[in-house]
Every structure is written in C-alpha cells, then in structure tokens.
Amino acid sequence: MRRHRIAVGCYFFLAGLCFSSWASRIPDIRQQLHLNNAGLGAVLLALPAGLMTSLPIAGWMVAKFGSRRVAILAAIAYPAILPFLGLSATTWELVGCLFLFGVSGNMLNISMNTQAIGTELLYRRSIMASYHGIWSLAGFSGAAIGVLLTGLSLVPYRHFLVITALAWLLVGLSYPWLLAHDEDGQDDRPIFARPDRSLINLGIIAFCSMICEGAMADWSGVYFQRVIQPGPGLVAAGYTAYTATMASGRFIGDWLATRLGTRKILRASGILTASGLLLAVFCPYFITAIIGFLLVGAGVSSVVPLVYGSAGRSKTLTPGAALAAVSTIGYLGFLLGPPGIGFIAQASSLKWSLGLVALLGSVIALMAGKLER
Numbered sequence: 060m061r062r063h064r065i066a067v068g069c070y071f072f073l074a075g076l077c078f079s080s081w082a083s084r085i086p087d088i089r090q091q092l093h094l095n096n097a098g099l100g101a102v103l104l105a106l107p108a109g110l111m112t113s114l115p116i117a118g119w120m121v122a123k124f125g126s127r128r129v130a131i132l133a134a135i136a137y138p139a140i141l142p143f144l145g146l147s148a149t150t151w152e153l154v155g156c157l158f159l160f161g162v163s164g165n166m167l168n169i170s171m172n173t174q175a176i177g178t179e180l181l182y183r184r185s186i187m188a189s190y191h192g193i194w195s196l197a198g199f200s201g202a203a204i205g206v207l208l209t210g211l212s213l214v215p216y217r218h219f220l221v222i223t224a225l226a227w228l229l230v231g232l233s234y235p236w237l238l239a240h241d242e243d244g245q246d247d248r249p250i251f252a253r254p255d256r257s258l259i260n261l262g263i264i265a266f267c268s269m270i271c272e273g274a275m276a277d278w279s280g281v282y283f284q285r286v287i288q289p290g291p292g293l294v295a296a297g298y299t300a301y302t303a304t305m306a307s308g309r310f311i312g313d314w315l316a317t318r319l320g321t322r323k324i325l326r327a328s329g330i331l332t333a334s335g336l337l338l339a340v341f342c343p344y345f346i347t348a349i350i351g352f353l354l355v356g357a358g359v360s361s362v363v364p365l366v367y368g369s370a371g372r373s374k375t376l377t378p379g380a381a382l383a384a385v386s387t388i389g390y391l392g393f394l395l396g397p398p399g400i401g402f403i404a405q406a407s408s409l410k411w412s413l414g415l416v417a418l419l420g421s422v423i424a425l426m427a428g429k430l431e432r
Contacts, residue, residue, distance in 0.1 A: 066237050069230075080141065080201040080205060092150055101401070103157070106160055110161040126177075131230065133167035185316060257369075263422075266391055300349045301353070312324070312364055322430055333417045
C-alpha cells in the first residue's frame with residue numbers, strides 16, 4: 060500500500076517539476092521572441108486550449124484503458140515536449156508546442172488523480188491534498204532550479220533537457236508500483252453524463268482558483284520583472300515564494316479539512332488569496348510583493364485538492380469522468396485567465412489586471428457556502 064502511494068506521488072512530482080520549469084523561464088522566452096503583454100497573453104492561450112481539448116478524451120481513455128496505462132504514456136510525453144518549448148524560434152512554433160504540452164499535461168493530470176483516488180480508498184482517509192502538496196513541492200523545486208540556472212545564464216532548452224532526463228528517471232523507477240486497476244466502486248455509473256449541481260459548484264470553485272494559479276504561474280515572473288524590478292537573478296523570486304506556501308499548505312490540508320470541514324477551509328482560502336494579491340498590487344515593493352505571493356500560495360493550496368477529492372466521490376459518475384467534468388469547468392480558468400490578464404495589462408496595466416484576479420478569491424469564499432456538508 061505504501062509503495063502505491065509513493066509511486067503515485069512520483070507522478071505528481073514529475074508533473075509539478077515540468078510545469079514549474081516552463082513557468083520559471085517564461086520571461087526569458089518572452090524576451091527571446093520579443094513579445095509584448097498582449098502577444099504573450101495570446102501565446103499562453105495555447106496551453107489551456109490543449110488542456111480543454113483533451114479533457115473529454117482523457118476521461119474516456121482513463122475509463123476505457125485504465126489510469127495506469129494513460130499515466131505512463133503521458134508521463135513520458137509531457138517532459139519530452141519541454142525542450143521543444145525552449146527551442147521555439149517563432150511564435151507559431153511556441154503555440155504548437157504549448158498546445159501539445161497542454162494535451163499531455165491534462166492526460167497526466169486526470170490519470171494520476173484517478174490513481175490518487177484509488178490509493179485514498181486503500182488508506183480509508185483523505186490523502187489527496189498531500190499528493191497535490193508533492194506537486195507544489197516539485198513546483199517550488201522547479202522554480203528554484205529555474206532561478207539557479209537563469210543566474211548561470213543557461214539557455215532554456217538546455218535547462219529543459221535536464222528536467223526531461225530527471226522526469227524519465229522517475230517514470231522508470233515508479234511505474235511498476237502504480238495501481239493496476241481503478242477502484243470505480245459502482246460499475247453502473249456512466250462514462251459520459253451531465254454533471255449534477257454539486258459537481259458544477261465544485262467546478263466553479265476550481266475555475267476561480269485556477270485563474271489565480273494561472274496568474275501566478277504565467278504572470279508572477281513578468282510582474283516582478285516589469286513592476287517590482289529586482290535584480291536579474293530575483294525575477295522568479297515571487298513565483299518561488301508562492302509555490303513554497305502552496306506546498307506547505309497542501310501538506311496540512313487533509314488534516315485541516317478533517318478537523319474544520321471543507322467549507323471553512325475553502326472560505327479561508329478565498330480570503331487569503333484575495334488579500335495576498337491586493338497586497339502585492341497596491342504595495343508594489345519587493346518585500347510586500349513577496350509577502351503577498353506567500354499569502355496567495357497559502358490561499359490556493361487546498362482548493363483544487365479538496366475539489367478533486369470531493370468530485371472523485373461522486374455518486375453519479377466514475378472518478379475519471381467526474382474529475383474530467385470538474386476539470387472542464389476549472390480549466391476554463393486557465394483558458395481565460397492568463398490571456399485575459401495580458402489583454403487587460405496591455406490596455407491598462409499589469410497591476411490592474413492582477414487586482415481584478417483578486418476578486419475571484421472572494422468568489423471562492425462565497426461559493427464555499429453552497430457546498431453540501
């Protein structure tokens with residue numbers, strides 16, 4: 060049982076490492092292709108477009124072939140695309156690579172979360188947040204590696220080659236211990252069906268949280284570079300601070316949710332997210348921005364894990380299908396958020412666009428009251 064948990068955790072670490080490695084080099088690739096705010100926002104649309112396109116396919120593949128096979132395939136493909144992101148010489152090449160990065164990333168996301176639901180059933184207690192904590196720990200590690208290699212003037216594609224090798228090593232060591240069969244519980248649940256009200260409410264909460272997460276991943280480095288203006292080696296410091304509290308918050312999320320309840324945790328999460336973004340926007344100095352991003356990381360840390368764990372216990376859909384349904388709504392945040400921030404930033408300022416994102420933290424707190432006990 061412990062081997063299964065460690066193996067699934069390796070896939071969460073792989074996913075977080077790959078995504079944060081890309082996020083840590085967005086400012087460099089932006090300069091490499093001479094993109095303005097609106098141009099970068101349009102390019103970043105390709106990644107969530109790939110996520111959204113593959114969502115129904117991912118749910119079907121997991122239900123049809125099992126999460127183990129899909130997870131192994133996706134874990135090989137996802138890091139393999141990273142070096143091509145760094146080698147992109149034109150905007151359209153980057154768009155195409157980001158689309159494929161989104162497709163493979165979503166395949167990995169749905170399959171590994173289905174594996175996580177299976178291990179939760181083995182343990183008979185909530186452990187989903189700890190898995191997402193591993194993802195965030197990997198995000199912190201990837202961001203820190205990005206800061207180090209940026210300071211050493213290593214070009215993005217060489218940086219990404221190192222990450223690809225590490226990711227494939229993790230796959231080779233862990234794949235034998237993945238769960239061979241998914242624990243669907245009820246065989247009569249359909250693969251495709253309209254989500255019920257509870258799943259829609261969970262999706263709306265995920266939507267708001269993922270806009271905030273997308274803003275941090277895609278724009279925190281640019282915000283520090285253009286507004287805070289620290290030294291060249293500190294551009295990714297804000298994203299690193301964000302991922303640090305996100306990781307630590309997720310490792311205690313299961314414990315807090317068990318004792319305080321999901322609704323209270325989600326309300327507190329929304330308040331922290333809004334407060335942190337507003338602090339970073341209205342006090343645009345290095346220390347206050349770092350503190351603000353620390354609060355945002357703590358705020359969003361437990362939202363998606365709690366939402367996914369609740370969706371996986373759906374009585375109307377299989378775990379893979381329920382996760383795909385909630386993710387479809389949630390990933391609209393990734394689809395609309397980063398490019399929307401870019402367009403608003405081009406029309407007014409990046410500070411105002413991030414200030415608008417802060418309002419979504421309040422929506423998370425409000426929607427938490429609509430969840431069933």
